[in-house]
Amino acid sequence: MFNFILLALLVVSLVAISGCADKTANENTNQTAEQAVASAGTVNEKVYVIGTEPYFPPFEYADANASSEIIGFDVDLMNAIAADQGFKVEWKDLEFDALIPALQSGQIDIIVSGMTITAEREEAVDFTEPYINAGLALAVASNNEEIKSVDDLKGKVAAVQQGSTGSQEAEKLKAEGKIGDIIYLAHVNDIILNIQNGRADFTINDLPVTQAYMSQNPGVIKIVDDEITSDAYGFAVKTGNTELLTMLNQGLENVKKNGTYDQIMDKYF
Template sequence: MKKFSFIVMLLALMLFIAACGSDEESTSGGEGSGTEGGENKTYQVGIDTTYPPFEYEVDGEYTGIDIDLINAIAENQGFDIEFNPMDFGGIIPALQAGQLDIAIAGMSITDERKEIVDFSDPYFDAGLTLVVQSDNSEITSLEDLEGKTVAVKSGTTGAQFARDNEEEYGYEIAQFEDSPSMFQEVSNGNADVLLEDYPVIAYAIAESGLELKTVGDRLTGDQYGIAVLKGENAEVLEKINAGLQELRDSGEYDEILNKYISE
């Protein structure tokens, strides 16, 4: 009888342990970088904080057009975000590695990038421009670049444009990991010209007093988009597009742009 009671108690203990394990598994988070926070899902967002007026840091706080825009979209659509600052060139690889869910970094929509990521509707019209020292009168177009050194930022459409046209115009390319280093290279005369998106360099010259100027016509008609890994996160991409449209309709989109860029 005692032996029978012991067996019953042992079976009951085993069932209790199994039930506890099942409960723990049911409350554990799933795979992927997005995590549940209450009713809202938290998405990991890749940014490049060396890219004012779109993304930069002031007193330890992230600010800029992209920051305000994705915050407003998240609030409008009821999800949470967590920013992950990194070099621009590392953002798409981080999406591929599953470390990020969303990328917003003044990223131009290109056919090459579309092979890897899905883009939102365009949210900003940009375009590359040539930038030289403020007293430079020799360079006004691509035709003036033979034998010159062109500074570009790694992983950008400016870098791609420079590579695509290097042979035709006969210049050398110097690559940098961040915009300030690239600006400084031209300011101090180590490079002759740089390629940068017009709104970015116009803001930098106005706000930082750089001894630089833009020359010639815009070289491209780039548009910026918010990216997710191709074939993944269709749900959040749909929310991003819906939120972006609602911000446009309400006028909040224009308010965000006007906060940083004066037309």
């Protein structure tokens, strides 16, 4: 009888030990799986929020065939850089003059919006290497025969994009007494509309943007001076964000070397 009791206790103990071992193994397996899932979810999953003003063709604009989708030269170029560097992007629609404040406050991580590199802006953000040349051009209505250069702007009204280098150039000319009033507008299409309806006489805007508009809308405006300034566009990050800046510059260099940049240029220009 005593031996039977000992045998029974031994069996119960072995079952208990086996159960504990199975439970521990299962827990360890579950923990390992959870850790693996968590780890896998972080590989190449960094998402950067990009601020853009999508009314600036051919650099960034809404796709007429897909509502809310932003397309353009800048978009394709940044997507190529993101793929090269292994991160993802999320696009945020903002007014142009709200982009730098949004970057400084942490609402966005990168500005991709046909932004000209200037000394004033470099005090507020860090720019990548230039990715395209983009000087300013003087444009008027296609039937305007009075304005042929900056010398003909005395008393004339300018329509410019708020916060742009074109607006800064207009303000400079006004301070020098070379032009009349300035109308500030949010988007390029609004500028052209004001020239068409006679509220404004001319605009000063980025050369490639003006050329792209003329290509898509022939006979509306014409360029009378395409060498007002010689500038370049850059992507912007928050001052001091050297890690992100290095990634963007490296990605830009890589897509130029592998031919992707040229393919994107051919697509839009």
